[in-house]
Amino acid sequence: xxxxxxxxxxxxxxxxxxxxxxxxxxxxxxxxxxxxxxxxxxxxxxxxxxxxxxxxxxxxxxxxxxxxxxxxxxxxxxxxxxxxxxxxxxxxxxxxxxxxxxxxxxxxxxxxxxxxxxxxxxxxxxxxxxxxxxxxxxxxxxxxxxxxxxxxxxxxxxxxxxxxx
Numbered sequence: 001x002x003x004x005x006x007x008x009x010x011x012x013x014x015x016x017x018x019x020x021x022x023x024x025x026x027x028x029x030x031x032x033x034x035x036x037x038x039x040x041x042x043x044x045x046x047x048x049x050x051x052x053x054x055x056x057x058x059x060x061x062x063x064x065x066x067x068x069x070x071x072x073x074x075x076x077x078x079x080x081x082x083x084x085x086x087x088x089x090x091x092x093x094x095x096x097x098x099x100x101x102x103x104x105x106x107x108x109x110x111x112x113x114x115x116x117x118x119x120x121x122x123x124x125x126x127x128x129x130x131x132x133x134x135x136x137x138x139x140x141x142x143x144x145x146x147x148x149x150x151x152x153x154x155x156x157x158x159x160x161x162x163x164x165x
Contacts, residue, residue, distance in 0.1 A: 002027075004085040004116065007034040007074050010050050011043045012150045013057055014132055016124035020089040023118045025061050032081060033058070034070035044133055044157055057147045075110035083113060090117045091125045 006024055010017060010033070024031045035050050037043070045053070047069055054067045070077055078086060086106060088099050103115035119125075132145045136154040143151045 001029045001082075002085075003030045003032065003081060003083045004028040004087050005032045005034050005074065005078055005081065005083045006087040007036050007070055009037070009041060009043065009129070010035055010054060011041070011045050011129050012050065012132065012146060012153065013054050014124070014127050014129055014146050014150075015144075016089065016091065016120045016127040017129075018057055018147070019120040019124055020087065020118050021058060021061065021065070023120075024087045024116075025064050027116070028085065029064065031061075031065050031087065032083065033065060033067045034074070034077065035067065036070040036074075045153070049153065053147075053150050053153060056149045073109070075106050075113055078113045079110055086113060086115045088115055088117050090119050091127070 004024055004027070006021060008017065021031060021033065033054055035047060035054065037047065043050075051067050051069070058065050058067070074086065077083075086103075088103070090096060090099060099115075099117065103117075106113060106115060120127075127145055132142050133154070135145075136142050136158045139158075142154055146154070
């Protein structure tokens with residue numbers, strides 16, 4: 001079985017994340033979406049909330065997708081799961097330097113796991129969870145950036161957020 005891991009904080013999941021998942025599912029028999037805590041970021045949504053939003057937005061891939069909590073080193077988890085690839089989304093050249101460095105470090109730690117870079121649809125190259133949260137916090141409409149359930153969750157966190165049209 002060809003198994004890949006798509007790690008991220010998914011705080012919140014965006015249409016760009018979903019596009020990368022869609023592409024990865026076409027390439028692998030199983031994609032594990034690993035929801036990680038990032039010690040450098042203060043999460044808006046709890047792990048359980050992020051996991052539930054991912055479940056709600058990926059039901060079409062239920063047989064080929066698992067959503068798990070990631071604690072510890074990604075390559076250790078990949079080894080335990082028998083994953084042969086780590087999927088990473090690249091939106092712009094600005095992402096490349098960090099992602100390339102991480103890929104090389106992961107290769108050094110576990111040479112049997114490859115990093116696969118997938119570019120999202122051009123419509124999503126500007127999109128990030130951070131920017132989406134900022135727009136919602138300031139009362140902007142994020143309905144074209146995230147699925148409806150995520151837009152509603154953002155409105156619950158930020159009461160000023162505009163309702164979906």
